[in-house]
Amino acid sequence: MRRIALAAVAASGLTVMLAGTALSDETDWGAYEVGDKRSGYTYAATETRSIQDDDFENPAMLWVDTGQELWDTVEGEAGKACASCHDDAAVSMAEVGAIYPVYYEPRGKLINIEQRINLCRTENMKAKAWKWESRELLSMTAFVRNQARGRPVAVKIDGPAAPFYEKGKEFYYQRRGQLDMACKNCHEDNAGNMIRANLLSQGQSNGFPTYRLKWQKVGSLHRRFRGCNSQVRATPYKAGSDEYVNLELFLADRGRGLPVETPAVRN
Amino acid sequence: MAKPKPRVKVPKTAAKGEVLEIKTLITHKMESGQRKDKKTGEKIPQKIINKFVCAFNGKEVFSADWHPAISANPFMSFYAVATESGTFEFTWTDDDGSVYSKTAQLTVG
Structure with a gap:
């Protein structure tokens, strides 16, 4: 999104002037910094941050609004909407955004929010699953996770989730692709440094789905994973693959304590 | 693509002579006409919102012509001075002739 510069226009009754923002650069990041963990927000440009700060200006809120509408929309053979079981999302979904992905017993593996939504759709609503990266799934995920905004990320990595956490960790430190780079080579070793024209962040996941x-x-976190993987010239995994969901858990733990920012705005 | 959804933010009430910031946002792909379909290699035809107009009590008070370099989901904000109560009407005109609109009330007291 771009700000549009305007020439001053005068009209009877109303006067119209140039729009602009001035935001000084701060160094105290408040909640966006926890110990040595820093949200991607702190690496973003002032202009980008100001878009995120204003819920009206934040274009991702349009997706959140769509998610709210879908929440109340009855679909599928069971004649249910999300709201039929979960009622008010502000109450029922208050924590979800901070604690997913979780271990899901019937499948014997982790599931993330997108997969949980589609499970509800196929099993409880008897409706068709939404496609990954579709407007519907992104909207619903953003809406659900938005309910937890401000809550510190607190995923469970012990018990049955432990082996999956280990796999995610392994993925993170595993070099891959023609460039032979692991996630950590950019996001741990070089966070804060430039990679050509871009400033590398710590690669925290607390703001996803992100505009x-x-x-x-x-876009979803898995879209970002696929982007990173192809940038190091590795073959990306499928969105929603076990590899990425495990990585999602590891990343959530890596950013433990950072507030959920969904929907964040990044460059 | 889903039907574009406009949003506007106008204060409900204002004192006479007060300067108001008006914010508008609309979902739109703003297809520039420069992109090619990756599979067929054919150009994707341009489809953007080419005109934004804000009218107050039926009178145009602000307008803007938009061009292909305007990004998706365009945000537009401007300022106005409140002089009387009335209705703002915002309209966005698409390349295909569709018009999306939204109204907002302002009470000046």
């Missing part, structure tokens, strides 16, 4: 200016829309 990315480059994408001109909201």
Whole structure:
């Protein structure tokens, strides 16, 4: 999204002037910094941060609004909407955004929010699953996770989730692709340094699904994973694959304590 | 693509002479006409919102022509001075002729 510069126009009754923002650069990041963990927010440009700070200006809120509508929409053979079982999302979904992905007994593996939504759709609503990266699934995920905004990320990595956490960790430190780079080579070793024209962040996941200016829309964390993987010239895994969900858990733990920012705005 | 959804933010009430910030946002792909379909290699035709107009009590008070370089989901904000109560009407005109609109009330007291 871009700000549009305007020439001053005068009209009877109303006067119209140039729009602009001035925001000084702070160093105290408040909740966006926990110990040595820093949210991607702190690496973003002032202009980008100001878009995120204002819920009206934040274009991702349009997806959240759509999610709210879908929440109340009855679909499928069971004649149910999300609201039929879960009622008010502000109450029932208050924690979800901070604690997913979780271990899901019937499948014997981890599931993330997207997968949980589709499970509800196929099993409880008897409706069709939404496609990954579709407007519906992104909207619902953003809406659900938005309910936990401000809550510190607190995933469970012990018990049955432990082996999956280990796999995610292994993935993170595993070099891959023609460039032979692991996630950590950029996001741990070089966070804060430039990679060509871009500033590398710590690669925290607390703001996803995120409105990315480059994408001109909201995108999932797995889309970001696929982007990173192909940038090091590795073959990306499928969105929603076990590898990525395990990585999602590891990343959530890595950013433990950072507030859920969904929907964040990044460059 | 889903039907574009406009949003506007206008204060409900204002004192006479007060400067108001008006914010607008609309979901739209703003297809520039420069992109090619990756599979077929054919150009994707341009489809953008080319005109934004704000009218107050039926009178145009602000307008803007938009061009292909305007990004998706365009945000537009501007300022106005409140002089009388009335209705704002915001309209966005699409390349295909569709018009999306939204109204907002302002009470000046």
